[in-house]
Amino acid sequence: MFYTTDTNAHGLKHDPLKAIVAPRPIGWIGTKGRDGSFNLSPYSFFNLVSERPRLVMFSSSGRKHSLKNAEETGVFTASLASRHLAEQMNASSAAVEYGVNEFDLARLAPKMGEVVDAPYVAEAYAVLECKVTEILQPKTIDGGHADSHMVFGQVLGIHIRDEVIRDGRLDMGLIRPVARMGYLDFSDGGAEVFEMVRPSAP
Secondary structure (H helix, E strand, O other): OOOOOOOOOOOOOOOOHHHHOOOEEOEEEEEEOOOOOEEEEEEOOEEEEEOOOOEEEEEEEOOOHHHHHHHHHOEEEEEEOEHHHHHHHHHOOOOOOOOOOHHHHOOOOEEEOOOOOOEEEOOOOEEEEEEEEEEEOOEOOOOOEOOEEEEEEEEEEEEEOHHHEEOOEEOHHHHOEOEEEEOOEEEOOOOOOOOOOOOOOO
């Protein structure tokens, strides 16, 4: 099979793009509105983009509430979505009116950041507190812009629950981070966690 994306004539029941670019880590983004309302939403267009300084990014398809709050307040949190919170993470994805508290919908406890004025999931194994560095709309080849807004944030603080630290490292087999696989599919990393050492150049 081959098809070009200008026609998207793949002939399949569902668009395969997001299944091809998978697994995608989920950024569980917490923000606070200027009106004091809390917002919590999962984004599968999310990743670490720099180590020095520590930068993460989430991308909002359209102008969603997390984008609005991050623009207006300049801060957000990213809670680690792990298998023990997968159902709550999914519940927080409901399309609700601005101002509706997804922490309440998902029956989660919000906790305010230590260094940013934004809530995070108290039950999460790990959390990043972030300050917005820039927000941009990616350009397209025809000179326009994508219907997405990329929010970059510098990580100012990191929370890690002690019970998931083993031998000086996060035990990913215990944490089982949830990732989006496309369609309605998710993954928790599978039952097997294995290591591979990067080879040296010959």
